[in-house]
Structures are given as C-alpha cells and as structure tokens.
Amino acid sequence: MPELNTLQKWLTSIIIRPGKLQDKVRMADRHYALNHAALVDASPNLSSEDKIGIYARGYVLRLMECLEAEFPALQHLLGNELFESFARAYLVQLPPNSTDLYDLGYKFSAFLQASQKKLSKAEATLYALPVELAKYERALAEVSRLPGLEGKSKETGSFGFLGLLNTNFQTAPCLKLLQLQFPLIDYVNEFQLGVNIPAPEPKESFALICRKNYAITLQYLEDWQWHFLQSLQNTNNYQAAIQHCCNQLNIEKETLMAELFLWLPMAQDMGYVFQVQSDL
Amino acid sequence: MTNTSNEKRLGLPNLGLGVGLRSKHYHHLLHNDPVVDWFEIISENYLNNFGYSRHVLEQIAAKSPIVMHGVSMSVGSTDPLNLTYMKQLKELAEFVKPVWISDHLCWTGVAHINTHDLLPLPLTLESLQHVAERVNRIQDILQRPLILENPSTYLQFQHSTLQEWEFLTELVGKTGCGLLLDVNNVFVSGYNHNFDSELYIRNIPHKAVVQIHLAGPTDCDAYYLDTHDQPVPTPVWQLYKLAQELTGGVSTLLEWDANIPEYPELVAEVTKARQVMQGIFPEVPVFRSPYADAISNPVEHTLQPAHA
Incomplete structure (x- = not known):
C-alpha cells in the first residue's frame, strides 16, 4: 500500500505530463515503483488505465478551455490548431500552481516570446504580433479584475496652475499601459464585433487600458501622456513623475505642465488618475 | 473549536431552494426578482476579483443569503495547507458574510501543482486521519464548521478499506464538520x-447534512461524467427525495455550470424539487453524449470575457 503522498505524486505526474496515456502511466509506475493495475480497480467496461485517462483528459480540456477564453483574438490570429499546440506546450512547461484559474494565462505571452528562435529584424516584427496580442488580452483580463476607482468619491474640476502644483495624483490601480508595435485596440475591437479582419500591419502606438464604472476603456495616447502616466504609476508622486517624464522626453517642464493643465481633468474624469491628499 | 457534531445541522438553517450565482445571469439579477431563496457562489470566482463580479455579488448579498462553495481548498492533499488561500477565503467571507463555507472531499494536486480537478482519495484510515487533521485546522482558521461535499469519482483505489459513506461518517465524528450531499455525485459514482x-444515502450521518446539490450528468457510454450541463435526470430526483426525507429537509442547490440556460429556465429546473417532494418526478433520461470532449467539473462559469 503506497503512502498517500507517493500516490498523489504518481497520479499528478500522469495527469500533467504530455504524451500517450499508456506511456505516461508506464513512466509513473516505474518512477514511483507502483503498478497502476494493482492500484486502481478495473471494471467490466473500463481498465485501470482508462479510468486514469478520464482525469488526464479532463485536465487538458479544462485548462485549454480557460486559455481559449482568455486569448480569443490570439486564437483567431493563430488558428485553432497552432493555438492549441502552443497552449498544450505551455501547460506542459508551466503546469498551474495557483488556486486561481485566472493566473493560468499570466506567463503565456512570455512563453510565446521564449518559444521564438533568433529572428531577422523583419521576422522579429512579424513574430512579435502573437506575443503582443497575448500581452494585450492578458492586460484586458487583469484590468477587468483589479481594484478600481468605482465607489470612491471623485473630486473633479478645473485646477488652475496653482492647483495643479498643489494637487497630488496617482494612477488608478486598474490602469495598464502598453507600448505596442501593432494597432491592437482596433484589431481586438473589430474581432470582438465579429468582423473578419486580416492581421494588422505594424504601426507603433502607446495604448492605455483602464476601467470606469466596471466597463473597460481603451485609448491610444500621445507619447507624453503615456510616459507621464507610466512615470506616475512607477513613482506614485505627481511632481516626481513630471520631472521624470520631462527627462525622458527631453522637454521643458513648463511645456508638460501646460499640456497637463488641459488634459488632466479629462484623465481624471476617465478614471485614469485620481487626486490624493497632497503632502507636497 | 467546539464540537457541534451532535447538534442537528450544526445550527445552520434550511435556506430553501437556490441556484449557483453565475456571470451569465448578472444583468438579469440586477434588474429582476431573484425568485429563488438563496445563492451559492464559487468562492474562487471572487477571491481576487475586484471588478464587476464583486460589485454584483455585493448587490445580491444585500438581498439574498449567500453560501461560499470552493474548489481549491484541497482538503486531502499532502501538500501543506495553503494558508494564502485560507486568508483570501476568510477575507472574502468577511465581505460576503456567507451562511456557510463548503468545499470537497478531494485533493486538487500535490507538489504545489493545482490540476483544478477534484481528485479522489484512497479511502483508508491513513487518509481519514490526514483529512480529519486538516479539517480541524481549517475549521480553527475559519472559526466555523467546514461543510464538505462528496465528489463524483471515476476511479477507486484497490487498497481503500472504507466505503465513502463510512469515511464521511467517521470524518463527521472526528471533526464536527457538516456535509454537502451531492445526490448527483452519488448517482455518478x-x-x-x-x-x-440508495444504500449510500441511507448510511451517511443525516444530522450532519446541511445542504444538497442537484445537477445533470452525462452518460459517456462506459461511465457517467459530472458535467453540470443538463437538466436533472429522474434517478437523481429520486435520490433527492430520499435524501430530503432522511434528513428532514435541508437547503437545496441546483448546479449548472456549462451550457448554462437563461435564468427563468434555471429557476424552473430547481423549482421542480417541490413537485418531486410530492412524488411527481420529471421524466428525464440521463443525457447521452456522442462526443468524447465532455468535461467534469466544468469551468465555463469562471470564464468571464473582458469587454470593452
């Protein structure tokens, strides 16, 4: 009689490994010095191996369904067969270790990236599309679940230059910023509308994904808007973000302040940023 | 923790007829009478979810009793108890104020791998001791009795020495936990x-049964699969009536997790329970699937697409 821990490792190894069931069972039997036929009751209709196979098959089908739900546009782009082969390889390399099924797709874009060989520059751009699309769809899923600004009291209004100096802002916790090589907002929007569109041509853009009143908002940003929000997200300090953004883009502080004076009320209204008690 | 095993139903109420709260019905439920008496949530759908789902849950919980039903506690695993998960579960319970918290007599993985399936235990004294220790620890953390569900299983270990109903009876005696009797799982297993x-249902400790699950399985020819995607078949209704008679009447919950129907159809299905208790049984055969891709413990209900 095997110890419970050994038995659990034996069955888990069969369930999560790739390959033919017969081979997986044989390998696990050998590795753990067990005999599946002596461990699992057979019945007139099903062998011990058949019964183990019900769990092994269910594991793959269940998790594939999750990945398909999280990356529908990527599945459309790659086609079912290619998507499935990547997804299955991903599950083999990174079997789930979280109690939360939403964590399953967390590393999928990195896995796709790592699966690519050394590429020429032209190839690299082409192959960047599925990786970027996976990142984009993952960001959509995360934004829909992260804490947001819903329910928080909102202070809006015009600031004036002095007000702008004396107010501190932070980005919404559900704000995601993506620097894209392809116009994915348009591509995914049209895909969701059921439009059969070809793969997008490369076009660099700065994109934002956020949530307001529980609805996802998507927007292409100017480079200064994107860099400012990124700096604000990283520093949580409005003044430091302005300085950092100016340094990055090599622009005068007054120039950026003038842009922010016009744009920040809208960004606040859209729920991208919110005012916090200033400790300036 | 106080052992409450001799107290009928652990002091927990009969909530009546309920259904699983699923994202497909959010819009309907925010604008219409829920009709049913209570809702069961899949805890994991809300643990790290601070978006629309949690907002809807808050609205529903303000109007109807909620029970938290989990799939990831992995009570039978030989891995250490996942304290991060337990903390998240407790935090969610503080938010939801559930009438009780349930999970399954199973394990979901080992060596920190989570298969997201409800895997069977060998029903031995070793397993019983292991599970009882963990249930006691879980109950101490949650500060309430844990309600455990019998899973549907597709294999049995030859070295099992106890029947599942014997295992559950012993477990209730050792821990004071409650039981969620899934009559469909009894039927499938x-x-x-x-x-x-019937023998199974007659031999569980009826005073410990807090809740009953109903669902529709799939006949995959050589075996039945717990697919939660069909109307409840006649034999499951017959087991339900028996269980209700033996327990004296406990909370009833219809699970429907794939091919989920519109809300009125879902309510109509669970409402059949009232006719069943009068001896009127729906004539519903077990659904037969010609396909090999049916999934037990379906996850369709967790998959909520992010919409712009």
Whole structure:
C-alpha cells in the first residue's frame, strides 16, 4: 500500500505530463515503483488505465478551455490548431500552481516570446504580433479584475496652475499601459464585433487600458501622456513623475505642465488618475 | 473549536431552494426578482476579483443569503495547507458574510501543482486521519464548521478499506464538520463503481447534512461524467427525495455550470424539487453524449470575457 503522498505524486505526474496515456502511466509506475493495475480497480467496461485517462483528459480540456477564453483574438490570429499546440506546450512547461484559474494565462505571452528562435529584424516584427496580442488580452483580463476607482468619491474640476502644483495624483490601480508595435485596440475591437479582419500591419502606438464604472476603456495616447502616466504609476508622486517624464522626453517642464493643465481633468474624469491628499 | 457534531445541522438553517450565482445571469439579477431563496457562489470566482463580479455579488448579498462553495481548498492533499488561500477565503467571507463555507472531499494536486480537478482519495484510515487533521485546522482558521461535499469519482483505489459513506461518517465524528450531499455525485459514482446509491444515502450521518446539490450528468457510454450541463435526470430526483426525507429537509442547490440556460429556465429546473417532494418526478433520461470532449467539473462559469 503506497503512502498517500507517493500516490498523489504518481497520479499528478500522469495527469500533467504530455504524451500517450499508456506511456505516461508506464513512466509513473516505474518512477514511483507502483503498478497502476494493482492500484486502481478495473471494471467490466473500463481498465485501470482508462479510468486514469478520464482525469488526464479532463485536465487538458479544462485548462485549454480557460486559455481559449482568455486569448480569443490570439486564437483567431493563430488558428485553432497552432493555438492549441502552443497552449498544450505551455501547460506542459508551466503546469498551474495557483488556486486561481485566472493566473493560468499570466506567463503565456512570455512563453510565446521564449518559444521564438533568433529572428531577422523583419521576422522579429512579424513574430512579435502573437506575443503582443497575448500581452494585450492578458492586460484586458487583469484590468477587468483589479481594484478600481468605482465607489470612491471623485473630486473633479478645473485646477488652475496653482492647483495643479498643489494637487497630488496617482494612477488608478486598474490602469495598464502598453507600448505596442501593432494597432491592437482596433484589431481586438473589430474581432470582438465579429468582423473578419486580416492581421494588422505594424504601426507603433502607446495604448492605455483602464476601467470606469466596471466597463473597460481603451485609448491610444500621445507619447507624453503615456510616459507621464507610466512615470506616475512607477513613482506614485505627481511632481516626481513630471520631472521624470520631462527627462525622458527631453522637454521643458513648463511645456508638460501646460499640456497637463488641459488634459488632466479629462484623465481624471476617465478614471485614469485620481487626486490624493497632497503632502507636497 | 467546539464540537457541534451532535447538534442537528450544526445550527445552520434550511435556506430553501437556490441556484449557483453565475456571470451569465448578472444583468438579469440586477434588474429582476431573484425568485429563488438563496445563492451559492464559487468562492474562487471572487477571491481576487475586484471588478464587476464583486460589485454584483455585493448587490445580491444585500438581498439574498449567500453560501461560499470552493474548489481549491484541497482538503486531502499532502501538500501543506495553503494558508494564502485560507486568508483570501476568510477575507472574502468577511465581505460576503456567507451562511456557510463548503468545499470537497478531494485533493486538487500535490507538489504545489493545482490540476483544478477534484481528485479522489484512497479511502483508508491513513487518509481519514490526514483529512480529519486538516479539517480541524481549517475549521480553527475559519472559526466555523467546514461543510464538505462528496465528489463524483471515476476511479477507486484497490487498497481503500472504507466505503465513502463510512469515511464521511467517521470524518463527521472526528471533526464536527457538516456535509454537502451531492445526490448527483452519488448517482455518478454509484454508476461508475457499481454501488447502490440508495444504500449510500441511507448510511451517511443525516444530522450532519446541511445542504444538497442537484445537477445533470452525462452518460459517456462506459461511465457517467459530472458535467453540470443538463437538466436533472429522474434517478437523481429520486435520490433527492430520499435524501430530503432522511434528513428532514435541508437547503437545496441546483448546479449548472456549462451550457448554462437563461435564468427563468434555471429557476424552473430547481423549482421542480417541490413537485418531486410530492412524488411527481420529471421524466428525464440521463443525457447521452456522442462526443468524447465532455468535461467534469466544468469551468465555463469562471470564464468571464473582458469587454470593452
């Protein structure tokens, strides 16, 4: 009689490994010095191996369904067969270790990236599309679940230059910023509308994904808007973000302040940023 | 923790007829009478979810009793108890104020791998001791009795020395936990392992049963699968009536997790329970699937697409 821990490792190894069931069972039997036929009751209709196979098959089908739900546009782009082969390889390399099924797709874009060989520059751009699309769809899923600004009291209004100096802002916790090589907002929007569109041509853009009143908002940003929000997200300090953004883009502080004076009320209204008690 | 095993139903109420809260019905429920008496949530759908789902849950919980039903506690695993998960579960319970918290008599993985399936335990004294220790620890953390569900199983270990109903009876005695009797799972496992489902239901400790699950399985020819995607078949209704008679009447919950119907159809299905208790049984055969891709413990209900 095997110890419970050994038995659990034996069955888990069969369930999560790739390959033919017969081979997986044989390998696990050998590795753990067990005999599946002596461990699992057979019945007139099903062998011990058949019964183990019900769990092994269910594991793959269940998790594939999750990945398909999280990356529908990527599945459309790659086609079912290619998507499935990547997804299955991903599950083999990174079997789930979280109690939360939403964590399953967390590393999928990195896995796709790592699966690519050394590429020429032209190839690299082409192959960047599925990786970027996976990142984009993952960001959509995360934004829909992260804490947001819903329910928080909102202070809006015009600031004036002095007000702008004396107010501190932070980005919404559900704000995601993506620097894209392809116009994915348009591509995914049209895909969701059921439009059969070809793969997008490369076009660099700065994109934002956020949530307001529980609805996802998507927007292409100017480079200064994107860099400012990124700096604000990283520093949580409005003044430091302005300085950092100016340094990055090599622009005068007054120039950026003038842009922010016009744009920040809208960004606040859209729920991208919110005012916090200033400790300036 | 106080052992409450001798107290009928652990002091927990009969909530009446309920259904699983699923994202497909959010819009309907925010604008219409829920009709049913209570809702069960899949805890994991809300643990790290601070978006629309949690907002809807808050609205529903303000109007109807909620029970938290989990799939990831992995009570039978030989891995250390996942304290991060337990903390998240407790935090969610503080938010939801559930009438009780349930999970399954199973394990979901080992060596920190989570298969997201409800895997069967060998029903031995070793397993019983292991599970009882963990249930006691879980109950101490949650500061309430844990309600455990019998899973549907597709294999049995030859070295098992206890029947599942014996295992559950012993577990209730050692821990004071409650039972969530899934009559569909009894039906599925009974078919798969050739035991008498009625005998099972007659031999569990009826005073510990807090809740009953109903669902529709799939006949995959050589075995039945717990697919939660069909109307409840006649034999499951018959087991339900028996269980209600033996327990004296406990909370009833219809699970429907794939091919989920519109809300009125879902309510109509669970409402059949009232006719069943009067001896009127729906004529529904077990659904037969010509496909090999049916999934037990479906996850369709967790998959909520992010919409712009």
